[in-house]
Ligand code: DX5
């Protein structure tokens with residue numbers, strides 16, 4: 001039987017579809033045009049994006065203030081995809097119920113901002129949300145070993161949090177590999193998100209390292225066609 005035998009050809013087609021995997025893309029609305037917020041949220045709704053990434057900064061944990069409840073309410077009003085909310089604030093427990101009431105799906109707190117991370121994760125889940133933990137670039141993934149089975153998603157920061165448009169820190173790639181290994185060793189179902197400086201330059205290697213979700217702010221919203229840019233990132237492993 002030759003390789004082009006009529007019985008084999010359809011099988012190759014099936015295998016090819018099986019091999020093709022879309023990457024989950026999380027456009028960061030920090031880079032949106034706030035004067036046209038409804039338009040940009042609706043662009044994400046109609047795109048191949050997985051969810052909306054919201055960056056909340058308090059000016060204490062990070063040296064910048066982004067936006068708060070009135071804007072989040074506006075985003076929630078127009079968003080038709082889940083809200084992935086990244087809290088860059090100290091003592092995030094104070095606002096868990098508020099974010100649950102706003103309809104947030106994934107609430108991510110920083111490892112470095114929580115004195116009692118296990119308690120915070122339980123409180124997020126008790127409020128009906130998925131629990132995420134973000135790690136600053138200097139924070140070792142092994143510090144999550146005792147709590148990884150309680151975490152729905154780890155957000156590996158590939159820039160120092162606080163601003164969009166920064167350069168990707170290359171060491172993140174090895175960090176994602178190490179985290180994937182930890183997740184496998186512990187038999188956990190934790191997803192890996194990478195956040196900061198993501199572009200077509202590093203997206204593929206991050207997915208190969210183990211990333212499930214890629215946050216992209218500037219690369220999406222500063223591009224000529226954000227919808228196409230989201231699609232190209234989502235299909236980066238097929239290139
Ligand atoms: C940085 C934020 C990121 C940021 C990403 O503190 O957590 O989500 O918006 O923006 P880019 O993709 O421009 O680095």
Ligand code: ZN
Pocket residue numbers: 028053054055086195215
């Ligand atoms: Zn973020």
